Amino acid sequence: MDLENQKRVKEFADEYGPENLVVILGAAEGEAAGLAAETVTAGDPTFAGPLTGVELGLKTYHVCEEEMKAEFDEAVYDEQVGMMEMVLDVDDIASEMQSIRDQFCKY
Amino acid sequence: MNSVIKGASYILAHTPDMVFYNGTTQTTEKIVNPESEYLKEVPNNLRTYEQAMKYWPNQTYIGNVHPEELAEVEFPWYDKNKEDADRYGKYGEIMPQEEFLLLVQASDMFDVVKLEKGFVAAHKEAFAADPIISEDIVARVQEGVELSEIEHFVNEEHAEGLYHDAKLVGCVKRAHDIDANLSAHVMHENLMSKATSVLALLYAVRNAGISKEDVEYVVDCAEEACGDMNQRGGGNFAKAAAEVAGLSNATGSDARGFCAAPTHAVIEAAALVKSGAYKCVVVTSGGCTAKLGMNGKDHLKKGLPILEDCLGGFAVVITENDGESAEIDLDMLGRHTVGTGSAPQAVIGSLVTSSLDKHGMKITDIDKYSPEMQNPDITKPAGAGDVPLANYKMIGALAVKRGELEKKDLATFPAQHGLTGWAPTQGHIPSGVPYIGFAAEDIKAGKIKNAMIIGKGSLFLGRMTNLFDGVSFVMHANTGAEEAQAGVSEEEVKGLIAKAMKDFAETLMAAE
Amino acid sequence: MAILEGKKAIIIGDRDGVPGPAIAECVQTAGAEVVFSSTECFV
Numbered sequence: 001m002d003l004e005n006q007k008r009v010k011e012f013a014d015e016y017g018p019e020n021l022v023v024i025l026g027a028a029e030g031e032a033a034g035l036a037a038e039t040v041t042a043g044d045p046t047f048a049g050p051l052t053g054v055e056l057g058l059k060t061y062h063v064c065e066e067e068m069k070a071e072f073d074e075a076v077y078d079e080q081v082g083m084m085e086m087v088l089d090v091d092d093i094a095s096e097m098q099s100i101r102d103q104f105c106k107y
Numbered sequence: 108m109n110s111v112i113k114g115a116s117y118i119l120a121h122t123p124d125m126v127f128y129n130g131t132t133q134t135t136e137k138i139v140n141p142e143s144e145y146l147k148e149v150p151n152n153l154r155t156y157e158q159a160m161k162y163w164p165n166q167t168y169i170g171n172v173h174p175e176e177l178a179e180v181e182f183p184w185y186d187k188n189k190e191d192a193d194r195y196g197k198y199g200e201i202m203p204q205e206e207f208l209l210l211v212q213a214s215d216m217f218d219v220v221k222l223e224k225g226f227v228a229a230h231k232e233a234f235a236a237d238p239i240i241s242e243d244i245v246a247r248v249q250e251g252v253e254l255s256e257i258e259h260f261v262n263e264e265h266a267e268g269l270y271h272d273a274k275l276v277g278c279v280k281r282a283h284d285i286d287a288n289l290s291a292h293v294m295h296e297n298l299m300s301k302a303t304s305v306l307a308l309l310y311a312v313r314n315a316g317i318s319k320e321d322v323e324y325v326v327d328c329a330e331e332a333c334g335d336m337n338q339r340g341g342g343n344f345a346k347a348a349a350e351v352a353g354l355s356n357a358t359g360s361d362a363r364g365f366c367a368a369p370t371h372a373v374i375e376a377a378a379l380v381k382s383g384a385y386k387c388v389v390v391t392s393g394g395c396t397a398k399l400g401m402n403g404k405d406h407l408k409k410g411l412p413i414l415e416d417c418l419g420g421f422a423v424v425i426t427e428n429d430g431e432s433a434e435i436d437l438d439m440l441g442r443h444t445v446g447t448g449s450a451p452q453a454v455i456g457s458l459v460t461s462s463l464d465k466h467g468m469k470i471t472d473i474d475k476y477s478p479e480m481q482n483p484d485i486t487k488p489a490g491a492g493d494v495p496l497a498n499y500k501m502i503g504a505l506a507v508k509r510g511e512l513e514k515k516d517l518a519t520f521p522a523q524h525g526l527t528g529w530a531p532t533q534g535h536i537p538s539g540v541p542y543i544g545f546a547a548e549d550i551k552a553g554k555i556k557n558a559m560i561i562g563k564g565s566l567f568l569g570r571m572t573n574l575f576d577g578v579s580f581v582m583h584a585n586t587g588a589e590e591a592q593a594g595v596s597e598e599e600v601k602g603l604i605a606k607a608m609k610d611f612a613e614t615l616m617a618a619e
Numbered sequence: 620m621a622i623l624e625g626k627k628a629i630i631i632g633d634r635d636g637v638p639g640p641a642i643a644e645c646v647q648t649a650g651a652e653v654v655f656s657s658t659e660c661f662v
Contacts, residue, residue: 003135008629012627021628022628022629026630026642028497029490029492031490032491048139061622063642063645067622072646072648076644079452079453081641083452083504087451087497448640451637486661491662494662565634568660
């Protein structure tokens with residue numbers, strides 16, 4: 001994840017408390033989604049950014065996961081994201097995200 | 108009449124040592140993790156010139172392999188060589204680092220590039236032997252200086268080292284002691300962009316079959332900024348490169364817009380020619396040192412060599428309609444506007460279908476789409492997926508939504524209306540334009556009837572706007588012949604007048 | 620229990636996946652406050 005974005009995530013966790021945050025991702029691939037999710041839960045796996053070694057354990061989802069879709073206004077989701085379900089490998093993304101949450105999510 | 112694509116060039120400069128010293132992934136790592144394993148491993152995992160030259164996607168980029176042929180090569184490609192590969196291709200060449208450094212020095216007008224004497228002596232002959240490098244450029248190569256002088260500049264005066272085979276062979280000095288915009292780092296980045304643009308310009312002129320004097324205007328569409336502390340993006344890489352390339356009748360300007368810039372620039376150039384402002388405009392761009400080894404960490408982690416080891420460049424020559432070359436149809440432009448928003452379907456709609464709707468065309472009426480042609484061999488192992496394929500899936504999905512494609516045909520849409528990516532991940536370089544050369548030829552040969560070139564840009568990276576951007580245009584077969592047919596000949600006019608006179612006479616007689 | 624309602628949302632979009640502003644439009648409909656939205660670019 002971009003180093004500046006990592007810094008902002010860390011600042012928000014300090015400001016609002018990690019239990020009050022949810023990180024929503026839009027990654028194009030399961031692997032990239034998993035890496036971003038890992039960054040905001042277990043720390044930066046590339047050891048480059050401010051979240052290196054910081055286990056925030058934040059709650060995190062990909063925007064295309066069923067849990068998220070259930071909460072969104074259906075029409076808005078369809079207009080903003082809908083088409084991407086035909087493009088992205090949603091199952092792969094969802095299983096990566098679930099696996100990261102199971103391992104590292106604290107909230 | 109629409110202007111035409113008269114020719115295009117595509118060049119690469121293999122710069123493995125710059126991966127380590129100038130790619131931002133590596134320079135960032137040097138700051139945050141100077142002792143990292145990754146940094147130690149980078150020099151051991153760079154490709155030799157032979158390996159980079161024989162790499163299928165690189166051979167495709169310079170025109171020795173058609174994208175359709177590349178699509179037949181078993182994936183992944185990094186572990187396969189094209190056996191009869193050649194340094195030179197119909198669109199350009201893959202220049203080795205040692206010769207490229209001489210071109211960089213020849214492109215420097217302010218004596219900031221210093222090369223070591225022995226290095227110059229060892230490679231000048233090979234440089235001069237490159238058929239595209241004209242004598243005036245060879246004459247600009249200086250004898251060189253002692254290594255001690257270069258070491259002094261690097262160690263004492265913040266110069267950027269130039270390396271070959273991991274040895275210091277030269278440097279780029281800062282151009283000002285205080286001005287950060289003229290620092291050695293910035294000068295290095297800009298000179299590499301300029302030198303690759305020069306090489307692209309030379310090939311473009313050759314490939315279009317025009318003379319250097321014919322070029323009236325050059326538009327540079329790279330992603331670098333040149334200027335001093337009082338005008339950071341003052342610019343005109345275009346004219347600077349045109350000077351070295353010997354385009355003595357040209358002036359020019361720079362167009363910027365992240366990765367969308369090349370497509371913006373081609374549209375602007377086509378409009379300049381169609382309007383009559385200029386007869387011959389060349390769009391050009393050099394490469395980007397910062398992106399060298401951008402995904403290197405992922406590549407090494409997966410046992411691949413560093414694949415982002417080449418600077419890219421391209422140029423497209425646009426002229427008045429010659430009655431045969433592929434046209435740029437300025438009546439078929441797509442654009443992402445401020446109000447379009449960022450929903451993927453809205454983005455693709457604005458870029459792809461807005462111009463089609465204007466002409467009552469369907470998505471499937473375009474034979475080939477060229478959105479972002481990044482080489483998936485580079486992006487897939489980095490977790491960024493197959494970018495061209497994702498674009499084709501989006502275009503196909505939109506076609507399904509519009510009822511122009513059966514959902515069951517979605518899977519074959521990318522192969523039918525798309526291409527496998529081959530361009531290096533140099534930001535603006537893969538964005539739409541790599542296909543212009545092949546498309547112009549295939550259209551002229553009647554293999555395809557049209558193609559849509561799409562450029563997309565991540566404006567938000569500049570932190571000035573959250574907006575995304577993109578534009579598109581359609582290339583199609585020359586309509587010169589059709590227009591001549593549709594026009595009215597002198598004979599026909601005479602016949603029409605005679606008929607009108609006769610009719611008039613008859614009405615007069617009838618009235619009597 | 621709702622995941623997003625009343626929470627602060629951080630959005631990390633992807634230029635080649637779903638961009639930040641498109642995610643933000645959705646997240647707002649679920650009663651979360653978007654405190655940060657960014658879009659990454661890997662190419």
